[in-house]
Amino acid sequence: MGVTSFVLHPRLKADAIFIADWVLSRVLLMDDSRYSWLVLVPRHQGAVEIFDLDGSERGLLTEEIARAARALKDITGCAKINIGALGNLVPQLHVHIVARNEGDAAWPGPVWGSGTAVRYDAAAREAMLANLRARS
Amino acid sequence: MGVTSFVLHPRLKADAIFIADWVLSRVLLMDDSRYSWLVLVPRHQGAVEIFDLDGSERGLLTEEIARAARALKDITGCAKINIGALGNLVPQLHVHIVARNEGDAAWPGPVWGSGTAVRYDAAAREAMLANLRARS
Numbered sequence: 556m557g558v559t560s561f562v563l564h565p566r567l568k569a570d571a572i573f574i575a576d577w578v579l580s581r582v583l584l585m586d587d588s589r590y591s592w593l594v595l596v597p598r599h600q601g602a603v604e605i606f607d608l609d610g611s612e613r614g615l616l617t618e619e620i621a622r623a624a625r626a627l628k629d630i631t632g633c634a635k636i637n638i639g640a641l642g643n644l645v646p647q648l649h650v651h652i653v654a655r656n657e658g659d660a661a662w663p664g665p666v667w668g669s670g671t672a673v674r675y676d677a678a679a680r681e682a683m684l685a686n687l688r689a690r691s
Numbered sequence: 692m693g694v695t696s697f698v699l700h701p702r703l704k705a706d707a708i709f710i711a712d713w714v715l716s717r718v719l720l721m722d723d724s725r726y727s728w729l730v731l732v733p734r735h736q737g738a739v740e741i742f743d744l745d746g747s748e749r750g751l752l753t754e755e756i757a758r759a760a761r762a763l764k765d766i767t768g769c770a771k772i773n774i775g776a777l778g779n780l781v782p783q784l785h786v787h788i789v790a791r792n793e794g795d796a797a798w799p800g801p802v803w804g805s806g807t808a809v810r811y812d813a814a815a816r817e818a819m820l821a822n823l824r825a826r827s
Contacts, residue, residue, distance in 0.1 A: 604764065604772050606757045617753040621742045628740065635782075636740050639775040643791060643799035646771075655779060663779035668800040 561598040564647040570672070572680065574687055579615040580650075582623065584687065587672035588679060591631045591654040593623045593687075602648040605640065620650055626691035627654045641667060697734040700783040706808070708816065710823055715751040716786075718759065720823065723808035724815060727767045727790040729759045729823075738784040741776065756786055762827035763790045777803060 563581060571583035571594055579599075585592035597616055602608055608616060624636045633654035640650045653666050661669035675683065699717065707719035707730055715735075721728035733752055738744055744752060760772045769790035776786045789802050797805035811819065 604760060605753075605774065606761045606764075608757075610754070613753045613757060614750055617741075617749045618746070621744075621749060624740060625742045628742075635777075635779055637775070637777045637779070638741065639773070639777070639801070641771075641773045641775070641801060643771055643773070664804040665775070665777060665801040 560600045562600065563596060564645050564649075566645045567594065567596060567647065567649060572684065574684060574691075577619050577622075579612055580619050582619075582691070584680075584684060585651075585672070586674045586680070588675045589660045589670070589673050590666055591627055591633070591683070592666070593627060593652045594649050595619055595623060595652065596647065596649045599648070603642065603646045604648065607648065616650070620652060623652045623691060626687065627652060630654075630686055630690055631656075637666065639665065639667065696736045698736065699732060700781050700785075702781045703730065703732060703783065703785060708820065710820060710827075713755050713758075715748055716755050718755075718827070720816075720820060721787075721808070722810050722816070724811045725796045725806070725809050726802055727763055727769070727819070728802070729763060729788045730785050731755055731759060731788065732783065732785045735784070739778065739782050740784065743784065752786070756788060759788045759827060762823065763788060766790075766822055766826055767792075773802065775801070775803065 571585045574582040574584055579597050580595035581598055583594040585594055599608055628636060631654040633656050635655045637653040637655050707721045710718040710720055715733050716731035717734055719730040721730055735744055764772060767790040769792050771791045773789040773791050
């Protein structure tokens with residue numbers, strides 16, 4: 556799977572916080588306290604599109620997306636989970652999983668490209684990471 | 692899988708055109724000529740989130756997403772495929788697969804909520820449908 560040579564894109568490294576490595580994906584918390592927002596990055600160096608993964612990797616990715624979505628829903632009690640793989644600016648294949656609620660900063664539109672991230676303060680970030688590590 | 696009682700959400704019915712039923716999903720062409728844009732709707736009545744599907748359905752959905760993405764890439768030669776499952780306005784689980792290019796109407800932002808759809812004229816719609824039916 557090219558796992559040994561995996562390097563996270565510098566934009567993702569700058570904008571998000573490491574949570575864990577699952578079987579396929581690196582799991583990140585987007586450093587934007589406006590939303591509870593995870594990013595899964597399959598550790599398959601060079602993958603850009605979903606069809607760059609092989610079938611078994613796609614199966615893993617789907618299960619990891621469902622696991623992340625379930626954890627966010629359980630932790631936040633959100634109204635809706637949004638899932639997106641865009642990559643117009645950051646080509647490294649990555650999947651956003653975002654807890655959404657009526658009245659949030661971008662509702663009902665997409666979060667991508669909407670406004671400016673509000674970084675967590677240290678206490679809120681540690682609380683969120685502890686919650687995610689315990690429940691996902 | 693609740694297939695027998697499947698009813699397409701009226702908003703999807705109004706905004707998109709039937710292409711085919713694959714094993715799990717109804718495949719639609721979004722009636723918006725600004726983009727080459729498919730929508731997959733798993734025929735699992737009542738599913739809202741990815742974790743409302745069972746594991747075998749999720750496996751099918753992933754393969755159908757990859758198939759649709761590959762077809763769009765082959766037909767259009769686009770720069771990037773965008774994939775999204777939002778559902779903030781239409782709760783019925785559905786997955787967008789959109790061919791994106793630098794300079795398109797929403798680039799590099801997301802297509803959802805951006806501007807107003809430009810419906811296909813009859814000739815362009817039939818050409819696109821024929822192409823998709825032949826190549827996906």
